[in-house]
Amino acid sequence: MERHFELELEKLKKRILKMGDLVADQVHNTMLALQSCDVELAAQVIRNDKIVDKLDVKIDKLCQRIFALTQPVATDLRLIMSSLKMNNDLERMGDHAVGIAYKIEAVSDYKEIMQELEIGDLIRMTDAIVTDVITILNTWNTTFVKDIFTQASAIEERCQQISDHILAEMSQKKGVIVVATTLMIILTQIERIAGYSTNIAESIVFIVDGKMIKHRKPESLFLEPDAEE
Numbered sequence: 001m002e003r004h005f006e007l008e009l010e011k012l013k014k015r016i017l018k019m020g021d022l023v024a025d026q027v028h029n030t031m032l033a034l035q036s037c038d039v040e041l042a043a044q045v046i047r048n049d050k051i052v053d054k055l056d057v058k059i060d061k062l063c064q065r066i067f068a069l070t071q072p073v074a075t076d077l078r079l080i081m082s083s084l085k086m087n088n089d090l091e092r093m094g095d096h097a098v099g100i101a102y103k104i105e106a107v108s109d110y111k112e113i114m115q116e117l118e119i120g121d122l123i124r125m126t127d128a129i130v131t132d133v134i135t136i137l138n139t140w141n142t143t144f145v146k147d148i149f150t151q152a153s154a155i156e157e158r159c160q161q162i163s164d165h166i167l168a169e170m171s172q173k174k175g176v177i178v179v180a181t182t183l184m185i186i187l188t189q190i191e192r193i194a195g196y197s198t199n200i201a202e203s204i205v206f207i208v209d210g211k212m213i214k215h216r217k218p219e220s221l222f223l224e225p226d227a228e229e
Contacts, residue, residue, distance in 0.1 A: 005070050009079065012066065015059050016083050016090075017138055020200075022052050023094045024134045027193060030097040030104075031127045034186070035120055037108035042101040049098045056091040059083065078210060082203040086137070089203070093130070093196040096189040103182050110179045117165060117183070122158050126190050129155065133197040142208050148201040152194040159187045 026045055033041040063084050107114065114120075129151040136144060166180045205213050 005066070005076075008062065008066050008070075009076060012059070012062055012080070012083055015055065015062065016086060019052070019055050019059060019087060019090050020134045020137045022048075022055065023090045023097070024130050026052065026094045026097040027130045028127055030100050031123045033104050034100060034107075035123050037104060037111055037114075039105045039108060042104040045101040046098055049094065052091060052094040056087060059087040063087075075207075075210075078207050082207045086200050086203045089196040089199045093193050096193050096196075099189050100186050103186055106182045107179055107186075110176075113176065113179060114183075117162050119162070119183075122155065122162065122187075122190065125151065125155050125158065126193060129194055129197045133200050136201060136204055140204060140208050142205050145201045145205055145213075149198055152198045155194040156191055159191050163187055 029045050133148050170177055170180045202213050205211055
């Protein structure tokens with residue numbers, strides 16, 4: 001039974017890593033499609049969502065099977081619980097990538113506006129945070145977890161700056177209302193991708209160190225709770 005349990009845990013780890021790589025590819029391709037307004041690449045992201053969804057179900061079922069057949073404790077329990085959460089976070093991240101992909105055709109005729117808003121910088125930041133958190137997921141090296149939170153804060157700030165610019169433009173140019181509304185939705189989805197990246201980073205810290213860092217500020221992530229004040 002013990003050997004079977006170890007094999008199931010190893011299978012779980014491999015599936016989470018595969019899920020991470022699939023979602024990272026989805027986000028990367030979505031960001032590329034958004035950068036170049038590539039409608040065909042966006043369509044590929046949408047098609048690949050079925051693969052992500054199937055793996056999501058497999059991971060959930062595997063976790064349920066492990067819980068049903070064994071009584072995991074300590075580190076193993078943290079791994080299984082966190083895997084369930086990370087799987088959900090990754091699936092939602094993939095959903096937001098697909099949501100953006102669906103909107104690329106609507107903004108494809110407004111490249112000049114996107115350049116004016118410097119969307120390209122935000123695209124690179126989003127691609128980077130997902131790549132970095134998946135690297136941490138593969139290595140379980142929590143040294144760079146704080147960087148994920150710093151990146152997420154920078155993305156949130158940049159999204160707010162672009163949103164403010166869009167709202168100012170909408171009040172002056174009625175003709176951009178439709179594309180502006182679509183871009184606002186895209187910005188919200190990018191913020192959520194960054195948010196799910198921090199969730200995954202939190203889960204990795206919980207697995208490796210047994211620490212809960214949820215709701216901590218970046219500068220106090222690795223302090224003991226009573227040392228934050």
